[in-house]
Amino acid sequence: xxxxxxxxxxxxxxxxxxxxxxxxDAAASASSLSRFGAEAGCRxxxxxxxxxxxxxxxxxxxxxxxxxxxxLERPLISYTLQALERVxxxxxxxxAVTGENMETMKGIIQRYQHKRISLVEAGVTRHRxxxxxxKALAEDQPNxxxxxxxxxxxxxxxxxxVEEDVLLNVVTAAQEHGASGAIRPLxxxxxxxxxxxxxxxxxxxxxxxASEMPQAFLFDVIYEAYxxxxxxxxxxGTECLHLALKYSHIKAKLVEGSPDLWKVTYKRDLYAxxxxxxxxxxxxxxxxxxxxxxxxxxxxxxxxxxKTELNHxxxxxxxxxxxxxxxQCYNFVCMNVMTSDFEKTQRLLNMLEESNxxxxxxxVVISVHFLDYESVPFGQKMExxxxxxxxxxxxxx
Amino acid sequence: xxxxxxxxxxxxxxxxxxxxxxxxDAAASASSLSRFGAEAGCRxxxxxxxxxxxxxxxxxxxxxxxxxxxxLERPLISYTLQALERVxxxxxxxxAVTGENMETMKGIIQRYQHKRISLVEAGVTRHRxxxxxxKALAEDQPNxxxxxxxxxxxxxxxxxxVEEDVLLNVVTAAQEHGASGAIRPLxxxxxxxxxxxxxxxxxxxxxxxASEMPQAFLFDVIYEAYxxxxxxxxxxGTECLHLALKYSHIKAKLVEGSPDLWKVTYKRDLYAxxxxxxxxxxxxxxxxxxxxxxxxxxxxxxxxxxKTELNHxxxxxxxxxxxxxxxQCYNFVCMNVMTSDFEKTQRLLNMLEESNxxxxxxxVVISVHFLDYESVPFGQKMExxxxxxxxxxxxxx
Numbered sequence: 001x002x003x004x005x006x007x008x009x010x011x012x013x014x015x016x017x018x019x020x021x022x023x024x025d026a027a028a029s030a031s032s033l034s035r036f037g038a039e040a041g042c043r044x045x046x047x048x049x050x051x052x053x054x055x056x057x058x059x060x061x062x063x064x065x066x067x068x069x070x071x072l073e074r075p076l077i078s079y080t081l082q083a084l085e086r087v088x089x090x091x092x093x094x095x096a097v098t099g100e101n102m103e104t105m106k107g108i109i110q111r112y113q114h115k116r117i118s119l120v121e122a123g124v125t126r127h128r129x130x131x132x133x134x135k136a137l138a139e140d141q142p143n144x145x146x147x148x149x150x151x152x153x154x155x156x157x158x159x160x161x162v163e164e165d166v167l168l169n170v171v172t173a174a175q176e177h178g179a180s181g182a183i184r185p186l187x188x189x190x191x192x193x194x195x196x197x198x199x200x201x202x203x204x205x206x207x208x209x210a211s212e213m214p215q216a217f218l219f220d221v222i223y224e225a226y227x228x229x230x231x232x233x234x235x236x237g238t239e240c241l242h243l244a245l246k247y248s249h250i251k252a253k254l255v256e257g258s259p260d261l262w263k264v265t266y267k268r269d270l271y272a273x274x275x276x277x278x279x280x281x282x283x284x285x286x287x288x289x290x291x292x293x294x295x296x297x298x299x300x301x302x303x304x305x306x307k308t309e310l311n312h313x314x315x316x317x318x319x320x321x322x323x324x325x326x327x328q329c330y331n332f333v334c335m336n337v338m339t340s341d342f343e344k345t346q347r348l349l350n351m352l353e354e355s356n357x358x359x360x361x362x363x364v365v366i367s368v369h370f371l372d373y374e375s376v377p378f379g380q381k382m383e384x385x386x387x388x389x390x391x392x393x394x395x396x397x
Numbered sequence: 398x399x400x401x402x403x404x405x406x407x408x409x410x411x412x413x414x415x416x417x418x419x420x421x422d423a424a425a426s427a428s429s430l431s432r433f434g435a436e437a438g439c440r441x442x443x444x445x446x447x448x449x450x451x452x453x454x455x456x457x458x459x460x461x462x463x464x465x466x467x468x469l470e471r472p473l474i475s476y477t478l479q480a481l482e483r484v485x486x487x488x489x490x491x492x493a494v495t496g497e498n499m500e501t502m503k504g505i506i507q508r509y510q511h512k513r514i515s516l517v518e519a520g521v522t523r524h525r526x527x528x529x530x531x532k533a534l535a536e537d538q539p540n541x542x543x544x545x546x547x548x549x550x551x552x553x554x555x556x557x558x559v560e561e562d563v564l565l566n567v568v569t570a571a572q573e574h575g576a577s578g579a580i581r582p583l584x585x586x587x588x589x590x591x592x593x594x595x596x597x598x599x600x601x602x603x604x605x606x607a608s609e610m611p612q613a614f615l616f617d618v619i620y621e622a623y624x625x626x627x628x629x630x631x632x633x634g635t636e637c638l639h640l641a642l643k644y645s646h647i648k649a650k651l652v653e654g655s656p657d658l659w660k661v662t663y664k665r666d667l668y669a670x671x672x673x674x675x676x677x678x679x680x681x682x683x684x685x686x687x688x689x690x691x692x693x694x695x696x697x698x699x700x701x702x703x704k705t706e707l708n709h710x711x712x713x714x715x716x717x718x719x720x721x722x723x724x725q726c727y728n729f730v731c732m733n734v735m736t737s738d739f740e741k742t743q744r745l746l747n748m749l750e751e752s753n754x755x756x757x758x759x760x761v762v763i764s765v766h767f768l769d770y771e772s773v774p775f776g777q778k779m780e781x782x783x784x785x786x787x788x789x790x791x792x793x794x
Contacts, residue, residue: 184585186587188609188660189605190587191651195650199651207592207637211585211587212585221533251591251596254588262663262665263585266659268666268672271668271669272665273665276665310566328420
């Protein structure tokens with residue numbers, strides 16, 4: 001059984017590069033790199049990613065190219081960049097954008113504090129844009145601060161939910177086979193029409209797959225293929241794996257991807273992406289209690305109530321707040337049971353401000369005061385708090 | 398350029414069968430039937446539809462089969478049934494459901510007042526379910542109130558946004574060619590894997606199409622194909638057009654469908670469907686004014702303001718309210734400018750209650766009273782009203 005977008009392992013979901021938290025970042029990086037050794041029995045290669053983002057998005061039916069369409073007010077491409085950025089072993093990310101969108105793209109990088117990004121000019125087709133990205137990575141480019149990677153990932157700007165797992169899988173497979181790409185089962189049967197728009201034949205669905213992204217290649221394999229390929233390929237081709245096969249004689253290893261890898265193509269896909277993102281950020285809440293005592297009693301009680309609506313509930317009396325913020329929790333409930341000062345709340349707000357967390361998603365802080373702790377039955381009060389907290393967290397956008 | 402789901406012609410969107418409005422229904426029916434003559438130069442055939450709905454929805458990653466998953470609290474299949482029901486020239490709709498879901502399905506039909514539906518037991522595969530539906534329509538079935546149609550539409554329970562236009566197109570093409578199906582361009586390149594999960598070859602994307610639904614067939618063509626086809630076909634086949642070709646030697650006419658025809662497959666598709674439905678029902682608002690005079694002045698002013706947020710605004714002083722309800726407007730603003738009685742509002746509420754409109758979607762009625770008509774500048778007041786109305790209508794679910 002395939003799991004839906006909310007199931008499965010935790011995705012390499014967009015999240016901010018946190019200021020002043022280099023220790024945590026470095027730790028994440030080390031742990032990811034070591035996975036190459038553990039999982040594939042090979043050393044960690046130098047990896048870069050190329051993201052063609054020159055499309056006009058004409059299938060979307062809206063004037064804005066789809067990679068720049070806003071989701072919760074942030075452009076789609078920013079989510080994809082972050083999904084790649086969070087993977088610390090991707091050293092450089094080359095984005096190919098058209099001249100007319102170059103300033104827009106620079107603005108996005110600045111506003112959402114994206115790092116390790118280099119921009120190149122897009123070509124008139126997807127293949128030409130990718131080729132421009134590869135050229136920028138090739139050693140023989142003058143005045144280029146980039147260095148040639150061993151493996152290059154090619155991904156789409158409009159697939160924001162790419163997970164670290166699948167990136168690791170395609171990179172590892174590319175190291176071994178020269179080329180690799182994510183695939184998915186076909187949703188519809190594929191047919192071949194005759195010239196008069198009648199059915200010529202249909203393909204047996206089980207024998208074919210949809211080629212998705214990300215794909216990864218030994219850099220020399222794909223760069224050589226692009227250098228050799230014809231103008232026809234560059235104009236009308238749609239498949240990098242095909243170029244590696246045709247020109248470098250490499251049979252790409254195919255890796256099963258998750259349903260999340262789908263490409264935002266139509267307006268409905270923007271709706272779906274927005275709902276997935278909202279669901280993800282609203283499913284995690286941190287309950288901050290005044291004291292260790294309250295944490296045990298009131299906090300656990302609230303936790304039980306919230307469990308029916310939310311997936312991840314963390315109750316704390318404050319010691320590990322910094323770590324919880326690093327792990328990108330966007331929803332906080334500050335419970336003031338006996339006191340009505342704002343000490344804990346103020347400390348949380350300071351940490352949040354310092355963390356830059358709100359650049360990327362709305363952060364929700366709910367402050368609860370038990371003014372009538374003595375007079376209203378505890379169970380009744382908690383039920384009310386639980387219901388309202390759940391409602392607020394799930395409705396914010 | 399392809400238009401997104403909200404563009405293009407008005408879809409045969411789910412809508413209720415209204416009580417006490419047989420006149421309007423009959424008029425719609427006559428106009429649709431006459432389109433056969435006008436558009437295709439042929440007489441209107443007897444048409445039935447078969448809807449296989451026996452799937453387990455395992456790709457969704459949720460325990461409920463996807464056709465029964467709720468969208469705005471109503472099961473997905475109910476939207477699809479209504480899209481078909483609204484097309485008056487479809488005489489019978491046969492739904493194939495598994496024994497264990499038979500009672501659920503009966504409950505849905507009753508609750509949402511679906512008409513012209515017959516239930517048959519689903520088979521273990523999609524093809525077997527369709528075959529069961531066709532058997533129920535064939536003349537030689539004993540004790541069957543259904544009669545054999547000339548043309549049968551096959552559709553999916555999980556494609557709720559099917560438009561009357563595309564249904565007409567496939568039926569007309571089936572009359573002429575024997576078989577017809579909706580197609581869409583491929584979103585991803587299709588590849589063929591080798592046995593060791595490496596790329597064998599990739600297909601040139603432009604030369605292939607995704608086969609979607611609805612499809613239509615001369616009844617005898619598809620029934621004969623199903624009667625002849627092998628157990629292997631019934632178990633592993635995915636394509637009705639293929640059966641018509643293989644066993645009845647009919648090359649189906651392929652008809653370009655809209656992006657709305659996509660199949661709800663993953664959880665993200667439920668999100669997308671919900672957003673599309675919300676957008677559709679919230680984009681239409683009717684402003685009911687007290688008097689003809691207010692309609693000209695205050696009403697038009699509000700219309701201008703709402704235009705920036707909503708697509709369809711109808712201003713009326715009440716004469717055509719019945720017709721507006723028939724056309725399925727779900728949002729009403731009753732403006733009381735000089736008076737503060739509730740006469741118009743009460744009349745509207747009575748009509749809405751009588752119409753059964755709220756069975757299918759939430760109906761929003763906003764009552765606005767100008768208590769300080771004299772004291773606050775008119776422009777300022779209208780701006781405030783416009784902003785709030787837009788906000789309320791768009792946020793209700």
